[in-house]
Amino acid sequence: xxxxxxxxxxxxxxxxxxxxxxxxxxxxxxxxxxxxxxxxxxxxxxxxxxxxxxxxxxxxxxxxxxxxxxxxxxxxxxxxxxxxxxxxxxxxxxxxxxxxxxxxxxxxxxxxxxxxxxxxxxxxxxxxxxxxxxxxxxxxxxxxxxxxxxxxxxxxxxxxxxxxxxxxxxxxxxxxxxxxxxxxxxxxxxxxxxxxxxxxxxxxxxxxxxxxxxxxxxxxxxxxxxxxxxxxxxxxxxxxxxxxxxxxxxxxxxxxxxxxxxxxxxxxxxxxxxxxxxxxxxxxxxxxxxxxxxxxxxxxxxxxxxxxxxxxxxxxxxxxxxxxxxxxxxxxxxxxxxxxxxxxxxxxxxxxxxxx
Ligand SMILES: Cc1ncc(C[n+]2csc(CCOP(=O)(O)OP(=O)(O)O)c2C)c(N)n1
Ligand SMILES: [Mg+2]
Numbered sequence: 001x002x003x004x005x006x007x008x009x010x011x012x013x014x015x016x017x018x019x020x021x022x023x024x025x026x027x028x029x030x031x032x033x034x035x036x037x038x039x040x041x042x043x044x045x046x047x048x049x050x051x052x053x054x055x056x057x058x059x060x061x062x063x064x065x066x067x068x069x070x071x072x073x074x075x076x077x078x079x080x081x082x083x084x085x086x087x088x089x090x091x092x093x094x095x096x097x098x099x100x101x102x103x104x105x106x107x108x109x110x111x112x113x114x115x116x117x118x119x120x121x122x123x124x125x126x127x128x129x130x131x132x133x134x135x136x137x138x139x140x141x142x143x144x145x146x147x148x149x150x151x152x153x154x155x156x157x158x159x160x161x162x163x164x165x166x167x168x169x170x171x172x173x174x175x176x177x178x179x180x181x182x183x184x185x186x187x188x189x190x191x192x193x194x195x196x197x198x199x200x201x202x203x204x205x206x207x208x209x210x211x212x213x214x215x216x217x218x219x220x221x222x223x224x225x226x227x228x229x230x231x232x233x234x235x236x237x238x239x240x241x242x243x244x245x246x247x248x249x250x251x252x253x254x255x256x257x258x259x260x261x262x263x264x265x266x267x268x269x270x271x272x273x274x275x276x277x278x279x280x281x282x283x284x285x286x287x288x289x290x291x292x293x294x295x296x297x298x299x300x301x302x303x304x305x306x307x308x309x310x311x312x313x314x315x316x317x318x319x320x321x322x323x324x325x326x327x328x329x330x331x332x333x334x335x336x337x338x339x340x341x342x343x344x345x346x347x348x349x350x351x352x353x354x355x356x
Contacts, residue, residue: 004191004193004199004200004201004253009221009253011207011209011220011221012221012222012223012253013220013221013222013223013229013232013233014222014223014226014229015028015226015228015229015232016226016227016228016229016286016287016290017286018225018280018281018286019286019289020285020286020287020288020289020290020293021290021293022290023226024229026228026290026294028228028231028232028235029235030231032296034079035291035296035297036291036296036297036301037079038075038076038079038227038228038231038287039284039287039288039291039297039301039302039305040305040308041075041079041095041098041099042071042072042075042095042227042283042284042287043284043302043305043306043309044098044305044308044309044312045067045071045074045075045094045095045098046068046071046284046309047306047309047310047312047313048094048095048098048104048309048312048313048316049066049067049068049094049095050068051313051316051317052064052066052094052108052111053066053258053262055108055317055320055321056111056262057262060112060317060320060321061108061111061112061113061262061320062111062112062113063111063261063262063263064111064261064262065091065092065260065261065262066092066256066257066258066259066261066262067092067093067094067095067256068256068257068258069192069225069254069255069256069257069258069278069282069283070092070095070190070192070224070254070255070256070283071095071227071283071284072224072225072226072227072230072254072283072284072286072287073190073224073225073230073252073254073283074093074095074096074099074160074190075095075096075098075099075227076226076227076228076229076230076231076234077096077158077160077186077188077230077231077234077250077252078095078096078099078100078158079099079231080230080231080232080234080235080238081100081156081158081234081238082155082238082242083126084126084153084154084155085126085155085156085157085158085238085242086126086127086128086141086144086148086155086156086157086158087100087126087127087128087157087158087160088128088131088137088138088140088141088144088157088158088159088160089127089128089130089131089137089160090130090131090132090134090137090160090161090162090165091130091131091132092160092162092190092256093160094107096127096160097125097127100125100126100127101125102118102120102125102127103119103120104316105316105319105320105323106118106119106120107119107120107130108316108320109320109323110130112320112323114323114325114326115326116129117129117130117131118130128140128141134161134162134164134165134168135161135165135166135168135169135170135171135174136170137159137160137161138159138161138165138170138171138174138175138187139170139173139174139177140159141157141158141159141174141185141187142157142159142174142175142177142178142183142185142247144157144185145157145178145183145184145185145241145247146177146181146183148184149181149182149183149184149244154242155184155242156184156185156186156238156241156242157183157184157185157186158185158186158188158234158238159174159185159186159187159188160188160190161187161188161189161190162189162190162191162192162195163189163190163191163192163193163194163195163200163203163204163208164194164195164196164198164203165189165195166189166204166208166211167195167203167204171187174187175187175211175212175215175247175249176215178215178217178246178247179215179216179217179246179247180216182244182245182246182247183241183246183247184241184242184244184246184247185241185247186234186237186238186241186247186248186250187212187247187248187249187250188234188250188252189208189209189249189250189251189252190224190252190254191208191224191251191252191253191254192224192254192255192256193255193256194256194260194266194270196260196264197260197264197266197268197269199269199270207221207251208249208251209221209249209250209251211249212247212248212249215249217246217247217248217249218248218249219248219249219250219251220233220237220248220249220250220251221250221251221253222250222251222252222253223252223253224252224253224254224283225253225254225255225281225282225283225286226283226286226287227283227287228287228290230252233250234250236248237250254283255278255281257275257278257279288302328350329347329350329351331347331350332346332347332350
């Protein structure tokens, strides 16, 4: 059994067991309507993720990296943040973006091949542009946190990254800097067992959360498919950061149920037994079972969430499929105050061709 799947992992913070029964103190300080909202967000996110896969298969998006299976890791962590905090995502954090209130249609313009990083306004929801060069966003997040500290803001940053990204130099540089400067940053690793087709133990030999000790700050490993546990550890890390006590590394153990992206065929490198074993640890089923047993939600609420999700994604589909390409002259617009002659010539030729 791999280190990723070890059920005897004593370090793992878990509040709800995979069968939905409580496994710890489930009072994380959320009110019943907030507890229900976590479920609602996960249901909305999953529906959206599946719609995006369909949109890509129908040629409406160029490429899409699905997050199915990782809803609790993303929703639980994003829900723990305050509006003034700043999220630095990779390319798989649409569910976190939904929680932050990011304009999904503008987000998807990246995946439609229209605008780098998404067309949303990063400052509006404090959600940085989609970041594909793996691990670079961790450095951005720590830099932002250092700036926030210098400015005397009571806010933290949160960087999302994957297990594979934790093997990049940028992770280590960012972690070292965060430790030395006690930056108010939360380094949130979604360990989904795979970096495209490379399994965890092929690219790192030890638990990721333990690396924090070497950088002089705490590291915690949490069950990433347990939304309450993820919320609780992220809230504690964010509170700690805002209080001036420095960074925390969180390693959320989860699993990507789908392919790495729509350009990948995961059946070529992993077994259906492995995928099926993780299906039994589904984050939404687990939390739903818990909420129903605790009397916090009823079936009617779930049905309402599903209806809402259906309507919501239908509106998103209509909106994103009607977004056409931006004017071609924008290709020339933002790089130079005084464009060089060669570029000016290109611009004129586009203009004269009528393609602009
Ligand atoms: C600097 C850099 N190297 C390589 C790639 C190609 N690439 C894209 S995603 C990925 C793997 C990322 O794995 P992980 O960090 O575990 O995140 P996950 O995709 O599992 O969410 C790689 C190697 C890239 N985007 N950027
Ligand atoms: Mg990964």
